[in-house]
Amino acid sequence: MAILTDMTRATFACLLVLAVTSAGRSSETPRLGPATNLADLSIEQLVGVEVASVYAASKYEQKVTQAPASVSIITSDEIKKFGHRTLVDALRSVRGLYVSSDRNYSYLGVRGFQPPGDYNTRVLVLMDGHRLNDNIYDSTDLDREVDLDLVDRVEVIRGPSSSIYGSSAFFGVINIVTRRGRQIGGAEASVEAGSFDSYKGRFTFGDKFNSGVELLLSSSYYTSAGQQNLYFPEFDQRISADPRAANNGIAEDADAEEAANLFSSLRYQDFTLSGSYAYRSKHVPTASFLTVFNDGREETTDIRSYVDLKYDHGFSDESRLQARVFLDHYSLTGTYPYDFALPGDPPDIVLDKDGIKGDWAGTEWQWTRHILDRHALLIGGEYRENIRQYQANYDAVSPPFYYLKDNHQSRTLGLYAQGDAALLTNLVLNAGLRYDQFFSSFGGTLNPRMGLIYNPWQGGTFKLLYGKAFRAPNAYEQFYYPAQDTLPKLEPETIRTYEFVYEQYLADTYRLSFSGYYEDIENLISQTNVVGGDVVFGNIAFANIDSARALGGEFELEANYESGLMARISYALQQACDGDHRELSNSPRHLAKFNLACPIFQDNLFAGVELQYQGEVKTLSGNHADDFWIANLTLFSRELVKNLEVSASVYNVFDTHYGYPGAEDHLQDVIEQDGRSFRLKLTYRF
Amino acid sequence: MIRSIKHTTGVHRTHSARRAGSWLTWLSTRRVSWLLGVLLGFICEGQATLAQPAAPSETQVKAAFLVNFPKYVAWPAEAFAGTNSPIVITVLGGSKLGDELAKMIPGKKVDGRPLVLNIATKEEQFTNTCHILFIGAAERRRTPAILEKIGAAPILTVGESDDFLATGGTINLAIHDKKVSIEVNLASANQARLQISSKLLNVARVQKEKAR
Numbered sequence: 001m002a003i004l005t006d007m008t009r010a011t012f013a014c015l016l017v018l019a020v021t022s023a024g025r026s027s028e029t030p031r032l033g034p035a036t037n038l039a040d041l042s043i044e045q046l047v048g049v050e051v052a053s054v055y056a057a058s059k060y061e062q063k064v065t066q067a068p069a070s071v072s073i074i075t076s077d078e079i080k081k082f083g084h085r086t087l088v089d090a091l092r093s094v095r096g097l098y099v100s101s102d103r104n105y106s107y108l109g110v111r112g113f114q115p116p117g118d119y120n121t122r123v124l125v126l127m128d129g130h131r132l133n134d135n136i137y138d139s140t141d142l143d144r145e146v147d148l149d150l151v152d153r154v155e156v157i158r159g160p161s162s163s164i165y166g167s168s169a170f171f172g173v174i175n176i177v178t179r180r181g182r183q184i185g186g187a188e189a190s191v192e193a194g195s196f197d198s199y200k201g202r203f204t205f206g207d208k209f210n211s212g213v214e215l216l217l218s219s220s221y222y223t224s225a226g227q228q229n230l231y232f233p234e235f236d237q238r239i240s241a242d243p244r245a246a247n248n249g250i251a252e253d254a255d256a257e258e259a260a261n262l263f264s265s266l267r268y269q270d271f272t273l274s275g276s277y278a279y280r281s282k283h284v285p286t287a288s289f290l291t292v293f294n295d296g297r298e299e300t301t302d303i304r305s306y307v308d309l310k311y312d313h314g315f316s317d318e319s320r321l322q323a324r325v326f327l328d329h330y331s332l333t334g335t336y337p338y339d340f341a342l343p344g345d346p347p348d349i350v351l352d353k354d355g356i357k358g359d360w361a362g363t364e365w366q367w368t369r370h371i372l373d374r375h376a377l378l379i380g381g382e383y384r385e386n387i388r389q390y391q392a393n394y395d396a397v398s399p400p401f402y403y404l405k406d407n408h409q410s411r412t413l414g415l416y417a418q419g420d421a422a423l424l425t426n427l428v429l430n431a432g433l434r435y436d437q438f439f440s441s442f443g444g445t446l447n448p449r450m451g452l453i454y455n456p457w458q459g460g461t462f463k464l465l466y467g468k469a470f471r472a473p474n475a476y477e478q479f480y481y482p483a484q485d486t487l488p489k490l491e492p493e494t495i496r497t498y499e500f501v502y503e504q505y506l507a508d509t510y511r512l513s514f515s516g517y518y519e520d521i522e523n524l525i526s527q528t529n530v531v532g533g534d535v536v537f538g539n540i541a542f543a544n545i546d547s548a549r550a551l552g553g554e555f556e557l558e559a560n561y562e563s564g565l566m567a568r569i570s571y572a573l574q575q576a577c578d579g580d581h582r583e584l585s586n587s588p589r590h591l592a593k594f595n596l597a598c599p600i601f602q603d604n605l606f607a608g609v610e611l612q613y614q615g616e617v618k619t620l621s622g623n624h625a626d627d628f629w630i631a632n633l634t635l636f637s638r639e640l641v642k643n644l645e646v647s648a649s650v651y652n653v654f655d656t657h658y659g660y661p662g663a664e665d666h667l668q669d670v671i672e673q674d675g676r677s678f679r680l681k682l683t684y685r686f
Numbered sequence: 687m688i689r690s691i692k693h694t695t696g697v698h699r700t701h702s703a704r705r706a707g708s709w710l711t712w713l714s715t716r717r718v719s720w721l722l723g724v725l726l727g728f729i730c731e732g733q734a735t736l737a738q739p740a741a742p743s744e745t746q747v748k749a750a751f752l753v754n755f756p757k758y759v760a761w762p763a764e765a766f767a768g769t770n771s772p773i774v775i776t777v778l779g780g781s782k783l784g785d786e787l788a789k790m791i792p793g794k795k796v797d798g799r800p801l802v803l804n805i806a807t808k809e810e811q812f813t814n815t816c817h818i819l820f821i822g823a824a825e826r827r828r829t830p831a832i833l834e835k836i837g838a839a840p841i842l843t844v845g846e847s848d849d850f851l852a853t854g855g856t857i858n859l860a861i862h863d864k865k866v867s868i869e870v871n872l873a874s875a876n877q878a879r880l881q882i883s884s885k886l887l888n889v890a891r892v893q894k895e896k897a898r
Contacts, residue, residue: 038742038746038747038749038750038790039749039750039753039754039790039794041750041754042754043751043754043757043758043868043885043886043889044885044889046747046750046751046754046866047865047866047867047868047889048865049742049747049865049866050864050865051742051743051744051746051747051861051864051865051866180848182862185862210891210892212852269852314827314829314830314849314853315830316830316831316833316834317831318827318828318831370827603864
């Protein structure tokens with residue numbers, strides 16, 4: 001009889017959904033009739049006709065099917081409907097990607113690879129083509145550096161792309177395309193309020209003027225008190241023998257976050273001048289790096305800014321020239337409270353600080369030529385000058401006591417070419433090669449890529465891809481630890497990827513995708529111990545000692561209906577192990593994602609449902625962190641009140657308890673994440 | 687020291703120890719039946735919505751604009767052989783638009799002139815009579831070359847890409863706020879000796895960009 005009650009439940013749920021959604025429809029204003037009536041309308045009437053939500057399938061399709069890679073795109077529409085707060089939320093919904101966080105930063109895992117403690121060095125993040133990875137860690141902050149409200153779409157381009165982009169395009173490239181001034185068409189003000197006393201305010205101005213000048217100016221501010229009481233059993237002196245354990249394992253008021261963003265872009269004819277400033281400060285409750293627990297002063301502050309001038313011109317012979325000049329800055333201030341007292345003595349807490357500053361400038365040129373409409377050739381070059389790569393570590397006493405004060409300059413040069421040859425009308429061979437020279441570092445590296453793209457029938461694409469990519473040793477690995485000097489020069493990490501992709505579009509509505517890959521990763525840079533190392537920093541140094549292999553397959557099905565209903569389901573199976581065939585830490589075997597955006601009332605009210613599953617992962621101590629499901633629900637409305645967008649979101653609806661593996665710097669084996677949280681957001685256009 | 691997330695006696699989050707089981711245990715039949723019902727509901731709703739007449743597509747509205755433009759544009763006398771010569775609309779790189787136009791055109795006349803549709807091939811040389819030339823997004827790369835070839839001929843060039851006007855096109859159909867809007871490059875219209883009615887300019891966003 002249990003099955004009857006189950007069926008009753010299912011039927012009831014189904015009818016409830018239909019009732020809610022059709023209630024909205026019954027009061028709908030009648031739509032226009034068949035197309036033949038449109039031609040009879042006057043011009044004044046035509047400019048007022050609303051068109052069906054354009055999924056931009058053809059633009060997406062061309063971009064996705066022709067690229068020598070497997071591509072996923074997150075649109076701003078989806079960002080709104082699923083209540084994504086940061087780039088991390090958006091990436092979490094993408095097939096085959098997973099995120100981890102240590103309550104300090106967030107880290108992106110691709111194809112089963114995200115060793116705890118590693119920064120985001122193996123994914124290149126671009127903002128309108130501008131490299132966001134800094135010149136000290138070659139990493140990007142995925143939390144608050146990018147203001148998601150200014151994003152038009154996020155393109156995730158999987159696979160090794162060093163043949164075009166050089167270092168860090170190891171597992172893939174994330175290209176963020178910002179909104180244009182004309183898309184704002186005036187001004188926008190937005191406010192958000194959410195759990196843990198989180199608030200965000202934004203003001204954006206953007207428009208295209210009659211003179212042809214297009215301007216976008218935006219500023220936003222975010223503050224969050226964070227979790228007021230975080231419990232870590234490892235620091236609970238009642239059950240833990242660790243000398244730092246205190247306060248019954250509760251870190252009080254140590255999770256606060258603050259961020260400020262400024263972004264502007266100015267476009268005129270072929271030129272685009274853009275500038276960005278991002279500030280982000282996070283208090284760290286985990287007492288990482290052997291700091292004092294529950295002191296409240298452990299925090300990191302990242303500042304990332306740049307100015308970029310781009311020139312983009314199409315010539316009448318179907319060639320195109322893109323040139324760019326840029327100036328970048330990055331700084332990190334880390335504050336770490338240490339207790340220098342001997343056991344038994346009263347505490348002697350000193351604040352240890354990391355002062356990191358990077359400045360760099362460069363230029364990039366790219367010339368593209370289409371030949372006979374079937375072939376294409378691309379030639380480019382990039383030069384980058386690291387004006388400053390400064391790393392310091394000191395005790396914040398008066399005068400400051402320096403353990404490390406290091407500054408370097410360096411330069412890199414990259415030259416690349418890529419060609420597309422149409423062997424048949426539906427078979428394209430894509431081949432690319434890039435040579436990078438890292439002066440005063442490891443020297444040169446050559447990275448090729450090849451792909452066969454075959455379109456046998458309408459809407460179907462087969463891709464066979466091979467690529468080699470590299471990740472150059474960053475300034476931190478090369479210069480931070482004094483013992484590094486005793487070791488041979490660090491070489492770049494390399495990856496060779498073999499990939500197969502099949503994509504099928506059906507009836508402008510469905511998209512199906514299958515892919516399989518094998519990755520061979522060599523020369524991984526890992527921390528190692530040097531015998532007889534430095535007195536202060538001990539024996540820590542880096543060496544190219546590790547390797548890894550990854551094998552996996554992915555499946556995705558997406559449906560886009562004209563009504564605005566969108567459903568997407570994906571599953572990724574990934575197996576990553578080290579050189580000794582042991583399972584890698586923080587590498588889930590299974591990932592599953594489900595997204596559903598459903599119109600409830602015309603084009604004005606939507607429900608967005610997200611379901612994400614992450615399989616269990618190994619932690620650094622050899623234990624396993626449980627697998628988990630996360631569900632997110634968002635109600636998004638626009639134009640119910642004129643010019644107003646309102647959204648209400650619940651994250652982690654079922655209050656799942658889950659955590660991510662801690663790194664070497666953490667006493668915690670698993671760092672538990674937030675439970676259920678809420679957010680209310682209003683955006684007004686005027 | 688035991689490090690295990692399976693035993694948490696948290697002061698502020700009390701919960702029973704969870705066993706490291708497979709994801710199947712979370713999907714109890716009760717949860718599954720609710721989820722299935724909800725999913726079924728959404729799928730049914732989606733199908734029902736499919737059956738309803740939808741809002742017109744972007745392509746349909748753009749086609750309607752093209753059919754209407756002759757009412758608001760005046761060509762110089764030499765653009766037509768005789769008083770009843772047809773108005774030729776050439777479409778390049780917009781196959782779906784061509785289909786919609788083919789449905790809309792039959793029987794339409796402006797000032798006694800019938801409308802004629804010409805679907806251009808990639809090898810089109812633009813030597814034949816043409817009054818309105820639509821360059822679709824698929825062919826936008828060739829826009830500078832095509833505009834140069836046309837020169838100052840009295841042809842109304844219509845496009846649907848961001849840089850169409852900047853390259854020297856005359857009218858751009860852009861999407862704003864889910865509606866198709868018109869952007870006009872007056873300098874380009876003047877060079878082609880086309881007169882655009884103020885009625886059209888009133889609903890358009892006018893720009894004075896460079897001519898071809």
